[in-house]
Amino acid sequence: MSEKPRALGVIRLSVGNENQTGEETQRTRISKRADAEEMELVDFAVDIDVPASISPWVRPSLGDWLNNKKDQFDHIIILKIDRIARSIRHLSDIIEWCEANGKGLISCEEGFDLSKPQGCDGSPPVSDRASSEAFAIAAQLRSAVVASRVRPACHTSVPCLSLISPSTSGEPSNCLPHAASRRRPLAWWAVG
Known part of the structure; x- marks a missing residue:
């Protein structure tokens, strides 16, 4: 045995x-x-x-x-x-x-x-x-970016990844991408 x-x-x-x-x-x-x-x-x-x-x-x-x-x-x-x-x-x-x-x-x-x-x-x-x-690390980073978009405010030293619509007053939308047309990234340096 x-x-x-x-x-x-x-x-x-x-x-x-x-x-x-x-x-x-x-x-x-x-x-x-x-x-x-x-x-x-x-x-x-x-x-x-x-x-x-x-x-x-x-x-x-x-x-x-x-x-x-x-x-x-x-x-x-x-x-x-x-x-x-x-x-x-x-x-x-x-x-x-x-x-x-x-x-x-x-x-x-x-x-x-x-x-x-x-x-x-x-x-x-x-x-x-x-x-x-x-690739695994990149996937983790992507999920961190998605999580950062969920936060309502982006007033940090980290670049903001929120999306705004050209028709809004410049305030971040609910930070999730929608099917709305012509959304553009909010410039991180424009966040006050």
Whole structure:
């Protein structure tokens, strides 16, 4: 009878708050993935209040696992790529480290699994993953712009993105684009 492969769950939060990718959410999703892969989840490397810009090898918990306990796990399971690396350099380094040390890297959300032979061939190149991350960030920025349009007043130092109609007195409309004809952006420097 063969032993189950051992997995290390990696959790990172830049700020210790509860949101959709909070610690408990990450624990639950990683645990479910380990169960689905029939792996023994040996522990979690939990780094709270640790920015993504910090190298995985110098993080308090994950760094200890990578540097001192690499013989205690076979796979790393993360919720999303940005939980282990935000920069291309760190992501490339962790993938190379996994390959050099015979470790698998599994992402619950991005749909790649370097623990399986087809995971390496089927996973997009690092540049494609970076491009995906850039698209995800762009989508977040777009939703922030939409949210900023919902605010009734735009009296901040941030450029106003409200829309006005040529027929109004210059006051921002309800800040949501309508089907009304010929709306134009309100110049941010004209906001008093």
